[in-house]
Amino acid sequence: MDSSPTSLFDSYEQEFHQLIDAVRTKLDGDAKNEQGGSVPEQRKAALRRVEMELDEADEMVSQMEIEIQGIPQSIKAQYQARLRTTKSELSRYKKLSKDLHSHFNRTDLLASSGSRVGSPISDDPYGNASDRSRLLSGTTVLEDGTRRLQESQRIALETEGQGAEILMNLRQQREQIENARDTLHTADNAIDRASGTLKKMIRRMYQQRVVTAAIIIVLVLLICIIIWEKLLR
Known part of the structure; x- marks a missing residue:
């Protein structure tokens, strides 16, 4: 087992990059699926996984900030530069995830509004299938928030x-x-x-x-x- 003062930092950094690669793959797939007209529920599920992976990446950055305190001063500067790069990359993907999430919400809202024009009033208390899907998605988010709480x-x-x-x-x-x-x-x-x-x-x-x-x-x-x-x- 490597007992050098930078081993844990390097390990957390490697895990961070693995998470970011997974996030990048999912976000690129969502962008392509948007052009191809993917199912909204699949996109939302992918975005929820992206948010969870970004939370894990944020935890890795926090661990790196802790480990950098014990790195010798002779090499601390280069590790601080790597930490700044990691934080910048995390912020960029957080913003990209947030923008993509907002875009999908606007798209779903417009699609829902268009489908309701000229449609008869239904006796279903939950509305159409899109409304039920949004309700299920909101319930999932609520359950996740309750679990975190x-x-x-x-x-x-x-x-x-x-x-x-x-x-x-x-x-x-x-x-x-x-x-x-x-x-x-x-x-x-x-x-x-x-x-x-x-x-x-x-x-x-x-x-x-x-x-x-x-x-x-x-x-x-x-x-x-x-x-x-x-x-x-």
């Missing part, structure tokens, strides 16, 4: 759970730090008391030494006086 909600709930867990860990760490601080404060007070006690003991020791020395001096003087008196007699 549910997926976003699931991701949001997972993110919220992870955030709550992180906050709990941070609170526990804060409590540990506060307990350690209190322990250090208690130990500091104990050291201060012990230091005061030692100072008092040292001061009393010096006082006892002074008293002992004074007693010895007095005793020596008394002995000298007694001996002096003995000698004089």
Whole structure:
């Protein structure tokens, strides 16, 4: 397995180009099918696949933006240029897909309006087959939007759970730090008391030494006086 700092970037870029090639093939096919008069449902299904592949390509670009942060500065400039080219290509195909989608919508609307001119009123609550097809297409788009919304909600709930867990860990760490601080404060007070006690003991020791020395001096003087008196007699 390639472990170079650019391997993931190159992999995402390769997947991006594969997706873009698939999008290009579908868009070119739609343009030819438009001249040949393809079925509207087939064109719309192809455009939906194009939109999904463009979303995947957009995800690849996002991954490339993340990976480029870890590329060494000596070669980072050329990879940034490749990333800019990739973004420009993605934007171009997004615009082409959007324009083609709008064009097909206008074409379908005009065709539907033309087919209704002079036609009798039908008892079908959904209108003609074209209206039913548009309804089915709208339902498909709605279901796809609902699925994406549910997926976003699931991701949001997972993110919220992870955030709550992180906050709990941070609170526990804060409590540990506060307990350690209190322990250090208690130990500091104990050291201060012990230091005061030692100072008092040292001061009393010096006082006892002074008293002992004074007693010895007095005793020596008394002995000298007694001996002096003995000698004089």
